[in-house]
Amino acid sequence: MAGHVGTDNDLTGDGVDNGSGEHMARAARRDEAVRAAVEQGLLGPDRPIVGLLDVTGIRESAAELRAAFDAVTAPGTPVLHAFAVKATPLVPVVRLLREAGIGAEVASPGELALARAAGVRPEMTVLDSPAKTPAELREALALGIAVNADNPQELDRIDALMRSATSRSPLGIRVNPQVGGGSIGATSTATATSKFGVALRDEGAREWIVRAYADRPWLTRLHAHTGSQGIPLSLMAQGAAETYALAEEINRSIGRRQIDTVDIGGGLPVNFGSDATAPTYAQYARLLSEAVPGLFDGRYGLVTEFGRSLLAKHGTVVARVEYAKSAGGRSVAVTHAGVQVATRTVYVPGSWPLRIAAYDAKGRPKEGPEVVQDIAGPACFSGDLLAEGRALPLLEQGDYAAALDTGAYYFAHHYAYNSLARPGIHGFAPDGGGGVAFATVRTPQTTAEIVAESGGAHADGLTTL
Numbered sequence: 001m002a003g004h005v006g007t008d009n010d011l012t013g014d015g016v017d018n019g020s021g022e023h024m025a026r027a028a029r030r031d032e033a034v035r036a037a038v039e040q041g042l043l044g045p046d047r048p049i050v051g052l053l054d055v056t057g058i059r060e061s062a063a064e065l066r067a068a069f070d071a072v073t074a075p076g077t078p079v080l081h082a083f084a085v086k087a088t089p090l091v092p093v094v095r096l097l098r099e100a101g102i103g104a105e106v107a108s109p110g111e112l113a114l115a116r117a118a119g120v121r122p123e124m125t126v127l128d129s130p131a132k133t134p135a136e137l138r139e140a141l142a143l144g145i146a147v148n149a150d151n152p153q154e155l156d157r158i159d160a161l162m163r164s165a166t167s168r169s170p171l172g173i174r175v176n177p178q179v180g181g182g183s184i185g186a187t188s189t190a191t192a193t194s195k196f197g198v199a200l201r202d203e204g205a206r207e208w209i210v211r212a213y214a215d216r217p218w219l220t221r222l223h224a225h226t227g228s229q230g231i232p233l234s235l236m237a238q239g240a241a242e243t244y245a246l247a248e249e250i251n252r253s254i255g256r257r258q259i260d261t262v263d264i265g266g267g268l269p270v271n272f273g274s275d276a277t278a279p280t281y282a283q284y285a286r287l288l289s290e291a292v293p294g295l296f297d298g299r300y301g302l303v304t305e306f307g308r309s310l311l312a313k314h315g316t317v318v319a320r321v322e323y324a325k326s327a328g329g330r331s332v333a334v335t336h337a338g339v340q341v342a343t344r345t346v347y348v349p350g351s352w353p354l355r356i357a358a359y360d361a362k363g364r365p366k367e368g369p370e371v372v373q374d375i376a377g378p379a380c381f382s383g384d385l386l387a388e389g390r391a392l393p394l395l396e397q398g399d400y401a402a403a404l405d406t407g408a409y410y411f412a413h414h415y416a417y418n419s420l421a422r423p424g425i426h427g428f429a430p431d432g433g434g435g436v437a438f439a440t441v442r443t444p445q446t447t448a449e450i451v452a453e454s455g456g457a458h459a460d461g462l463t464t465l
């Protein structure tokens with residue numbers, strides 16, 4: 001591989017490779033797309049930042065997810081893979097996944113609207129947010145969307161709705177198996193004091209849950225999501241095992257198979273240290289089927305809610321180097337990608353390091369001796385760095401810096417600091433003639449739109465008070 005991709009030690013993944021060469025092909029497609037984006041004018045002096053999505057790669061990941069669970073479930077087991085829309089809340093992405101047989105997990109009225117705009121059917125949709133209003137619950141039940149109640153107060157609201165109308169919605173309760181956290185506190189959901197779900201190990205909680213199901217024959221699902229990035233697979237499997245054991249206990253105590261579906265959440269971690277997919281869906285599904293065989297023997301339907309692992313490695317944000325300078329002996333490339341597209345990385349760089357690839361002004365992988373440099377963003381605070389002290393071929397004015405593996409929770413998650421515009425996003429795929437074809441996913445935000453979203457219609461709103 002070309003030496004244009006910078007990593008540092010704490011970026012290195014666990015080195016597991018799926019051995020298919022898939023990751024080499026992915027890197028090659030990315031390099032071709034960056035060059036084509038420059039050639040076709042998607043990137044340039046007046047368009048200094050763009051998000052790119054690898055349609056081929058997204059389709060591959062969707063197919064790998066389905067195949068991984070098909071390989072370990074009894075024939076005929078209903079399995080719904082619901083994409084966690086929060087990972088990449090873009091309608092064309094949700095539609096692409098829908099075409100690949102993937103549904104949607106939504107956690108806000110906005111995400112539900114995106115899923116509906118993408119044409120995801122209610123029976124392929126799951127609503128999970130921790131703060132659902134009565135109106136949201138009423139809408140979900142009217143549409144027939146699956147809902148997982150987060151807590152007893154929410155269950156009270158659902159009770160009231162179920163008394164006044166019938167609903168096709170599969171309903172469940174979210175539990176927190178309290179199996180512990182991973183390496184990143186902010187994405188660990190199964191800690192003792194997590195805000196999500198019913199804390200299973202708290203005093204009286206288990207008895208309350210068993211009774212809640214016994215009292216409500218329409219509660220047919222059980223849900224847990226043990227965490228996102230930073231959770232070891234063994235802990236995720238433990239979360240699934242605890243959830244399965246609870247479902248068995250509830251069904252035993254009621255004396256029939258009332259819970260017919262277990263929702264195991266998402267959270268497969270992503271390797272940000274190299275192009276390899278590690279761990280793979282196949283590895284995780286195999287581990288789960290060994291750790292919790294009863295979950296896969298056909299007695300339970302399954303729901304999964306993967307987000308990051310479906311999209312992260314298929315997104316790249318590419319930004320022009322506006323200026324290349326030196327400060328205190330350090331080379332600094334001032335680019336157009338910073339906190340607005342990589343918020344977590346900029347604010348918590350230790351937990352969210354990103355690989356950076358260097359391209360020249362024509363979008364070709366940059367060669368040359370590596371120089372330790374900072375890759376800075378455009379925002380007006382000194383911590384706005386995509387990467388600090390990274391060894392890469394020296395970035396010069398007019399070159400491009402690409403932040404890799406940013407297809408989930410990055411450029412689709414705009415942060416409006418400095419009123420920086422949301423960049424345009426394009427999907428890419430082979431054009432059939434040896435080149436690269438692009439399709440618009442999201443147009444770049446205009447300054448007029450920024451003004452409108454910033455109270456432009458109410459300019460006199462305060463002066464006339």
Ligand SMILES: *Cc1c(COP(=O)(O)O)cnc(C)c1O
Pocket residue numbers: 084086087105128225227228229265266267268305306307308309
């Ligand atoms: C965020 C979230 C997911 C997706 O997590 P990933 O780490 O992106 O796979 C799934 N389910 C719930 C309830 C979530 O909050």
